[in-house]
Amino acid sequence: MAEGVRPEGEQSLASRLRLAVVRLNRRLRAQRTDSSVTLTQMSALSSLKKSGPLTPGELAAKERVQPPSMTRVIAALEDHGLASRAPHPSDGRQAIVTITDEGLRYLAAEAAARERWLDRRLAELTDGERELLERAVEVIDRMAED
Amino acid sequence: MAEGVRPEGEQSLASRLRLAVVRLNRRLRAQRTDSSVTLTQMSALSSLKKSGPLTPGELAAKERVQPPSMTRVIAALEDHGLASRAPHPSDGRQAIVTITDEGLRYLAAEAAARERWLDRRLAELTDGERELLERAVEVIDRMAED
DNA sequence: TATTGTTATACTCTATAACTATA
DNA sequence: TATAGTTATAGAGTATAACAATA
Secondary structure (H helix, E strand, O other), X not given: OOOOOOOOOOOOHHHHHHHHHHHHHHHHHHOOOOOOOOHXXXXXXXXXXXXXXXXHHHHHHHHOOOHHHHHHHHHHHHHOOOEEEEEOOOOOOOEEEEEOHHHHHHHHHHHXXXXXXXXXXXXOOOHHHHHHHXXXXXXXXXXHHO | OOOOOOOOOOOOHHHHHHHHHHHHHHHHHHOOOOOOOOHHHHHHHHHHHHHOOEOHHHHHHHHOOOHHHHHHHHHHHHHOOOEEEEEOOXXXXXXXXXXXXXXXXXXXXXXXXXOHHHXXXXXXXXXXXXXXXXXXXXXXXXHHHO
């Protein structure tokens, strides 16, 4: 059994993980900066930096969203000058989306500003707890990927 | 330094935790059941079960949303017969929201159905990784609370 | 006058369905 | 005919501002 034996009335690991993620996500999205770049756009920008140039379809797959959702995210990133699109060399249907130099600078600067709240909370933890989260993040990422 | 020393180019713990939570949240919300009860409503219902009857303001504070957001969640739960409201005994402005018996039954049954996806992924982990998540969930919850 | 809650409104995030352009 | 992407539309989730009722 995935969640193991547990006392009556206690929630499963799945329940607690789900609620924890839903609530932390809520807090994270509530942290705003002056910037008009949203958390979803930041996430896509991170993927572009990490993976290099991608087609819209590839980026949607990486971010695990449907193509129409990514269309809007890419348009917003372009509007802000953080990503650019170029024609695909061999397939006229596709495009190549690349993070711009401005996007790279922005990602570095904005991530710091954006994470002030989270950094403060992380700073309140013990070294052991941060180490625990370091390892948990890898497990969570693996689960979210597929 | 909260995130400790790290190699050039590697993302901070805050960055990685933020992205992991955003993406897992996306996957979790994508898991739908036939039910018309949303994940946000499930979360509020869980709080009602855990804390007992609460005023709308108290429930909003527990869930860390603004009062107008909770107004809509409570109305939906009422419509579904999962929660009920009673007049506050001493303050006519307030109300007391209580989870119904149907809400309790629903929460138990629906949580299981809803978490099939997450349970499958948890089942793919090692015992050590699940143990790690158990402890990480507590840390994340504490951070999300305040 | 202060507090609690609701109504009105708007924006973000995301999806599905229908469409266009290219392969 | 199949694939990649966009446009159109809708629903969930959340917020701020303005209002109503009660303390």
